[in-house]
Amino acid sequence: MTHAEIDKLVRGFIVDTATADANPRVQEVVVRLLSDLFKAIEDLDLSPTEIWKGLEYIAESGATQEIGLLAAGLGLERFIDIRADEAEAKAGITGxxxxxxxxxxxxxxxxxxxxxxxxxxxxxxxxxxxxxxxxxxxxxxxxxxxxxxxxxxxxxxxxxxxxxxxxxxxxxxxxxxxxxxxxxxxxxxxxxxxxxxxxxxxxxxxxxxxxxxxxxxxxxxxxxxxxxxxxxxxxxxxxxxxxxxxxxxxxxxxxxxxxxxxxxxxxxxxxxxxxxxxxxxxxxxxxxxxxxxxxxxxxxxxxxxx
Known part of the structure; x- marks a missing residue:
């Protein structure tokens, strides 16, 4: 599938199926993350086994209380700090x-x-x-x-x-x-x-x-x-x-x-x-x-x- 086709598919899954008022921010985030995930699956040609093993890994990380450790080890927590530093610098907060x-x-x-x-x-x-x-x-x-x-x-x-x-x-x-x-x-x-x-x-x-x-x-x-x-x-x-x-x-x-x-x-x-x-x-x-x-x-x- 093309990326445009994936974007349309995800909107059909998440936006077009909504039958009540959705939280706009949650909807926006889910659509973006799901679209990016589907595109990665397509681009990397992930097999169903690889996809399910990935889901099992995330579930196990949560069950063993290692999600916070994983966030640090993959640089996610540092990335959050980098963005906070940038926001403060833009607002003139330094030193x-x-x-x-x-x-x-x-x-x-x-x-x-x-x-x-x-x-x-x-x-x-x-x-x-x-x-x-x-x-x-x-x-x-x-x-x-x-x-x-x-x-x-x-x-x-x-x-x-x-x-x-x-x-x-x-x-x-x-x-x-x-x-x-x-x-x-x-x-x-x-x-x-x-x-x-x-x-x-x-x-x-x-x-x-x-x-x-x-x-x-x-x-x-x-x-x-x-x-x-x-x-x-x-x-x-x-x-x-x-x-x-x-x-x-x-x-x-x-x-x-x-x-x-x-x-x-x-x-x-x-x-x-x-x-x-x-x-x-x-x-x-x-x-x-x-x-x-x-x-x-x-x-x-x-x-x-x-």
Whole structure:
């Protein structure tokens, strides 16, 4: 079939059969996506078996909760961020901390504290490296933002996240920190490990067929928000990781790889009750003011809640 014939066929399937008022936006999207799919099937001469195996793959990805992982691995989530960057630049919004992907592993409801929080429960201190991370949340003019919300979450030394990994306590390595009167935050944790897709999962199976790895560098996720400002979704990568600039999820960005200082001062170690050096990261967040007429920075999507 020609593309024009396919367009006519899809309109016959979706538009001409409507017997009640349709949602115009939903109808527009379905017609476009279905037309593009039919054209791909025709152009690539996909067999019925290939089509059904594709549908089975999508169903399995959903059933095993890997759709979010697949969206990251195919670049869809990064593409969404690119479009958001372009929309903000067109509206004259520039200069804030770079955004990058949220990923599928946020959990709402982490305990709140003001100024400081400890994320880990101490169970991995001997195997890993203690981390202190601190900084200030600023507005676009460089003014500190007291009362800003810094939500932080990351993996343990096995590359696993609490809630999804039932061996970890609730909200392990997850906290919400409200910045103090000077707009500052600090947390203590452990330096996280990088990790890969489940080796036998649907995402890694597809990546194998594409000749790609499924590894992520060690990283720490953040939501940063304040009244009157655009919510920031971002993450920092741990400098020195093997996959620092080879992230299967395409989330590595300039400006999101802060230097790490190894602290060995005996007085500082004593103050933390430590016997060995720890890692320290300074990182400031800069939020842009909210502006009418562009898509909101807050994304409405399903998220886990404990």
């Amino acid at each position: 804030g901390t770079p955004r990058t992907i949220e990923g599928p592993l946020y959990v709402a409801g982490a305990p709140e504290s003001v100024g400081y929080a400890r994320l880990d429960d101490g169970s991995e201190v001997d195997q890993g490296e203690v981390l202190l991370m601190q900084g200030t949340v600023y507005d676009s003019h460089g003014t500190p933002l007291p009362g800003a919300k810094v939500e932080v979450w990351h993996a343990n030394l096995m590359g696993n996240y609490s809630f999804f990994d039932k061996t970890q306590p609730d909200f392990h390595l997850r906290r919400t920190i409200i910045t103090d009167a000077d707009g500052r935050y600090q947390f203590r944790s452990i330096v996280p490990a990088g990790y890969g897709c489940p080796p036998n999962g649907t995402t890694q199976r597809l990546l194998d067929l594409l000749g790609r790895h499924g590894r992520r560098p060690a990283h720490i996720h953040f939501f940063v928000s304040a009244p009157g400002h655009r919510k920031l979704t971002t993450q920092i990568n741990i400098d020195g990781d093997e996959y620092l600039w080879d992230d299967f999820a395409f989330a590595s960005r300039e400006g999101l790889v802060p230097p790490i200082e190894r602290v060995s001062d005996p007085k500082k170690l004593e103050g933390l009750g430590l016997q060995k050096p720890y890692a320290s990261i300074d990182f400031d967040f800069r939020l842009n003011a909210e502006k009418a007429g562009i898509p909101p920075a807050e994304v409405d999507r399903h998220r886990a809640a404990a």
